[in-house]
Amino acid sequence: EDMTLLSSWDESYNAVPVFAQGFAERLEEKSDGDLNINLRGPETVSPFEQLQPVSTGLFDMLFTHGAYHLGETAMAFGMDAVKDDPVARRESGIYELIDAHYQDRNLKLIGVFSAASGYHFLLSDPIGEDGGLEGRKIRASGTYHDMVIELGGSVVTMPASDIYSALDRGLVDGAAWPVFGAMDYKWYEVADYMTRPTFGVTNLTLFMNLDSWNSLTEDQQALVEETARELEIEGREHFEKLWAEEDQAMQDAGLEITEFGPDVAGDVNAIFASGVWKQVRAKAGEDGAEFHDLAVEKGLTAAE
Amino acid sequence: MRWLLRIHDGLTQLTFWVSAASVAYLTLVTAWEVVGRYFLRMPSDWAPDTAAVSFAFVTFLAAPMLTWKGGHAAMTAVVDHVPQGVSLWMRRLTLLLAVLVCGLCAWFGAQETFRLYTRGVTMITVTPIQKWWVMITVVYALASMALYFLRHLGATFMQSPSAPAESRDGKPVGEELS
Amino acid sequence: MEWYVLLTGAFFLLLALFATGLPIFLSFLTLNLIGLYLMTGNFGGVLLVVNSMFDTGTSISLAAIPLFILLGEILFRSGAVRILFNAVDAVIGNIRARLYAVTIVLSTIFGALSGSAMAVAAMMGSSLLPEMRSRGYDRNLSVGAILAGSSLAPIIPPSVMAVVLGILSGVSIAELLIAGIVPGILLALAFFIYIVIRGWRNPDLAPLSPRADLPGRERALLVLKALPFLLIIVTILGLILGGVATPTESAAMGCVVAAVICSILGDLKFAKLVEAVRSTAWITGMIMIIMVSSVSFSQILNMTGVTFELVAFVTSLALPVVLIFIVLQALPLILCMFIDQIALMILLVPLYQPIITGLEFDPLWFWTIFLINMSIGGITPPFGYTLFALQGVARDVPIQSVYRAAVPFVLIFLLMIVVLALLPDIILYLPSFV
Numbered sequence: 039e040d041m042t043l044l045s046s047w048d049e050s051y052n053a054v055p056v057f058a059q060g061f062a063e064r065l066e067e068k069s070d071g072d073l074n075i076n077l078r079g080p081e082t083v084s085p086f087e088q089l090q091p092v093s094t095g096l097f098d099m100l101f102t103h104g105a106y107h108l109g110e111t112a113m114a115f116g117m118d119a120v121k122d123d124p125v126a127r128r129e130s131g132i133y134e135l136i137d138a139h140y141q142d143r144n145l146k147l148i149g150v151f152s153a154a155s156g157y158h159f160l161l162s163d164p165i166g167e168d169g170g171l172e173g174r175k176i177r178a179s180g181t182y183h184d185m186v187i188e189l190g191g192s193v194v195t196m197p198a199s200d201i202y203s204a205l206d207r208g209l210v211d212g213a214a215w216p217v218f219g220a221m222d223y224k225w226y227e228v229a230d231y232m233t234r235p236t237f238g239v240t241n242l243t244l245f246m247n248l249d250s251w252n253s254l255t256e257d258q259q260a261l262v263e264e265t266a267r268e269l270e271i272e273g274r275e276h277f278e279k280l281w282a283e284e285d286q287a288m289q290d291a292g293l294e295i296t297e298f299g300p301d302v303a304g305d306v307n308a309i310f311a312s313g314v315w316k317q318v319r320a321k322a323g324e325d326g327a328e329f330h331d332l333a334v335e336k337g338l339t340a341a342e
Numbered sequence: 343m344r345w346l347l348r349i350h351d352g353l354t355q356l357t358f359w360v361s362a363a364s365v366a367y368l369t370l371v372t373a374w375e376v377v378g379r380y381f382l383r384m385p386s387d388w389a390p391d392t393a394a395v396s397f398a399f400v401t402f403l404a405a406p407m408l409t410w411k412g413g414h415a416a417m418t419a420v421v422d423h424v425p426q427g428v429s430l431w432m433r434r435l436t437l438l439l440a441v442l443v444c445g446l447c448a449w450f451g452a453q454e455t456f457r458l459y460t461r462g463v464t465m466i467t468v469t470p471i472q473k474w475w476v477m478i479t480v481v482y483a484l485a486s487m488a489l490y491f492l493r494h495l496g497a498t499f500m501q502s503p504s505a506p507a508e509s510r511d512g513k514p515v516g517e518e519l520s
Numbered sequence: 521m522e523w524y525v526l527l528t529g530a531f532f533l534l535l536a537l538f539a540t541g542l543p544i545f546l547s548f549l550t551l552n553l554i555g556l557y558l559m560t561g562n563f564g565g566v567l568l569v570v571n572s573m574f575d576t577g578t579s580i581s582l583a584a585i586p587l588f589i590l591l592g593e594i595l596f597r598s599g600a601v602r603i604l605f606n607a608v609d610a611v612i613g614n615i616r617a618r619l620y621a622v623t624i625v626l627s628t629i630f631g632a633l634s635g636s637a638m639a640v641a642a643m644m645g646s647s648l649l650p651e652m653r654s655r656g657y658d659r660n661l662s663v664g665a666i667l668a669g670s671s672l673a674p675i676i677p678p679s680v681m682a683v684v685l686g687i688l689s690g691v692s693i694a695e696l697l698i699a700g701i702v703p704g705i706l707l708a709l710a711f712f713i714y715i716v717i718r719g720w721r722n723p724d725l726a727p728l729s730p731r732a733d734l735p736g737r738e739r740a741l742l743v744l745k746a747l748p749f750l751l752i753i754v755t756i757l758g759l760i761l762g763g764v765a766t767p768t769e770s771a772a773m774g775c776v777v778a779a780v781i782c783s784i785l786g787d788l789k790f791a792k793l794v795e796a797v798r799s800t801a802w803i804t805g806m807i808m809i810i811m812v813s814s815v816s817f818s819q820i821l822n823m824t825g826v827t828f829e830l831v832a833f834v835t836s837l838a839l840p841v842v843l844i845f846i847v848l849q850a851l852p853l854i855l856c857m858f859i860d861q862i863a864l865m866i867l868l869v870p871l872y873q874p875i876i877t878g879l880e881f882d883p884l885w886f887w888t889i890f891l892i893n894m895s896i897g898g899i900t901p902p903f904g905y906t907l908f909a910l911q912g913v914a915r916d917v918p919i920q921s922v923y924r925a926a927v928p929f930v931l932i933f934l935l936m937i938v939v940l941a942l943l944p945d946i947i948l949y950l951p952s953f954v
């Protein structure tokens with residue numbers, strides 16, 4: 039059985055070798071070469087347009103981030119506000135909710151992979167007396183919009199490819215991004231500080247077209263699920279190491295740590311999470327509300 | 343029949359004006375964002391978000407006019423140097439192909455637009471902008487272009503064998519538009 | 521089917537479609553539909569094409585195109601370009617080929633500022649070209665000078681393409697940007713010399729100006745009149761260098777400033793401004809409809825995997841180092857004849873990286889040459905966005921003439937690449953200070 043997996047990133051993003059290629063290799067091995075996955079990257083379909091082609095069956099699987107299809111629904115994005123514990127996540131019943139939500143779009147949820155790390159701000163100047171981002175112009179996508187405002191900054195919208203030169207020439211005072219990025223995109227050349235503590239959890243989501251899923255035998259389906267479960271745990275462990283290395287590499291490259299003020303530091307996680315939940319409720323309707331309530335009930339999120 | 347064509351042309355002229363207005367909007371809103379961000383320290387998110395939409399409007403609302411007036415870039419070296427009978431048939435074939443290709447894309451685009459509309463899919467912007475508002479201009483462009491190619495095709499059977507005067511005569515842009 | 525059959529098939533089918541006189545954007549759309557049908561057995565994949573059109577059409581990083589076109593339109597229609605040329609004529613009117621030189625210099629400056637070769641070509645084509653032709657300059661040489669000058673846009677910083685290349689290749693972006701400065705200036709010089717030689721050998725290509733014989737006071741007045749025009753350039757330069765605005769935003773500010781200055785000092789009535797805006801819509805529509813159709817062509821080509829196979833084949837060849845270097849640089853040049861440059865970089869760079877490390881090429885040197893190579897891609901016939909952009913504004917110039925005009929400058933580019941390959945210090949000297 040040959041299947042195609044559409045990925046939102048090319049191999050230079052380290053989640054692709056760990057989770058996407060890792061998934062393909064594991065599955066091929068487990069099935070003794072029966073289930074064979076071919077990777078296709080963003081050079082074939084641009085990252086923000088990938089959900090629909092997979093749901094119509096032009097590709098069999100999708101490896102993406104929930105924020106990349108925020109225009110369609112924010113359900114998968116909600117996982118970024120859920121505690122980073124693969125086992126507790128699986129047991130909570132959250133997966134079933136998300137899965138049902140996407141089945142309505144002809145997609146099957148296969149797995150949610152934590153990168154064992156979250157998000158931060160890269161800044162030109164260290165955090166000041168306000169303890170937050172007072173008066174700063176921060177390049178940020180919709181993901182961080184509420185958070186930047188809450189911390190007293192203002193949001194500048196521009197394509198990711200402009201971040202380097204915008205930081206370089208002082209067009210913006212900072213940029214929000216997952217903690218992995220400053221090295222790959224070379225922003226350490228043009229920013230001097232990174233904020234701590236980090237906030238949220240970066241999650242990568244794997245979907246399968248529902249028809250492709252249904253065409254698998256029960257044994258094959260079991261293999262796919264088993265592979266995803268294993269990778270959720272082992273891939274996450276691998277990422278803990280990668281994250282420690284990355285954190286060190288960024289500091290070696292000259293990015294200094296700047297801490298949020300004492301009044302702010304304890305709240306950044308909750309501030310971020312409540313921004314996420316606001317979008318989940320707004321864009322995933324009743325399912326989204328149910329998801330948030332369940333996460334609160336199970337004690338798996340920082341924001342009510 | 344004639345009044346239908348006139349409506350088509352009128353709509354093309356109207357949307358071309360909207361396209362031109364979008365150029366003005368794109369320019370002013372982009373310039374304003376600089377003033378707002380740098381001098382007033384008040385960056386907005388609606389400015390870049392709506393700029394992207396207006397940029398798409400410029401392209402897709404102007405495209406039918408280009409097809410109507412024969413303004414698309416094309417390599418005409420071969421067509422210009424073959425006998426007239428051959429070039430007429432080459433032209434008919436390419437026009438037929440153009441109708442089919444644009445029509446097919448418009449058809450699938452219309453289905454997607456309908457899905458975007460019923461699902462309420464938004465663009466990935468801070469400002470909530472419905473995706474179908476933009477997608478419908480893509481479909482409009484494709485459908486209207488298909489119709490113009492069909493009309494050009496029809497014209498090759500009604501007029502003298504030479505190509506219709508309105509296309510590929512190399513008039514400068516300014517004259518084309520007046 | 522074998523990959524090389526598919527790839528050559530696609531290439532020749534595209535050429536054949538071009539040759540039938542089918543509009544260029546439709547040639548791409550047609551191939552897209554054929555490709556999708558062959559891959560999936562139905563037309564369901566047309567969804568990808570339509571979505572890609574939406575995605576490219578709303579891509580704000582391309583908005584530099586209409587903004588620089590509008591700037592060019594305003595400058596031309598207000599008579600600002602005429603005033604500038606009069607000033608040049610007044611100063612050096614007895615030197616042949618001077619306006620070609622002005623073209624090269626202006627294209628280089630705006631290219632340096634904007635980073636978008638298409639935008640600059642369209643701007644120069646709508647402002648300088650008509651004025652040069654009305655003064656009796658040779659059409660093809662004028663077109664060639666504009667194409668060449670605007671192709672320096674991605675090479676001289678700021679440059680989005682250099683940033684993307686830096687990210688993909690792992691070379692310092694700052695160094696890559698600085699590395700482009702000297703080669704960019706050398707290229708501009710080479711174009712200049714070529715044009716002077718052409719003008720010297722064939723005086724008909726560039727007429728002398730009667731203004732050079734005017735009394736000194738009148739000549740000084742002509743120069744004085746051109747000063748406000750320089751203010752527009754200074755505004756744009758200042759905004760970019762001062763960290764106030766991105767190049768795209770500076771173009772928008774430049775339009776506003778130009779409209780104000782030209783309506784006060786020049787000859788810009790409201791009706792002309794409306795004309796400029798409508799003309800911008802027309803040209804943008806023409807260029808962008810090709811863009812939105814051809815991006816999905818690259819995507820579908822990538823989806824079939826043939827481009828990957830080609831690269832894998834080339835990189836597996838066992839050849840002497842020099843030949844490998846030539847092959848590695850020739851491949852993007854050839855692929856650029858029918859693929860979008862950014863998509864091509866995403867495809868090639870990761871595959872090249874291990875080879876470059878293995879052969880111990882200096883990465884900065886290699887990727888700078890690669891970047892120059894990609895810039896030529898925009899003006900190598902038959903497929904080049906810069907070519908299409910220029911043809912969009914100069915509609916009465918047939919595309920085959922634009923092709924012909926580009927050829928000598930492509931050759932100069934290639935010659936310069938040979939020089940840079942043999943003398944790496946030209947590239948590596950400036951970045952060594954970073």
Ligand code: NA
Pocket residue numbers: 631632633634635636672673674675676677678679
């Ligand atoms: Na540049």
Ligand code: NA
Pocket residue numbers: 856857858896897898899900901902903904905
């Ligand atoms: Na080319």
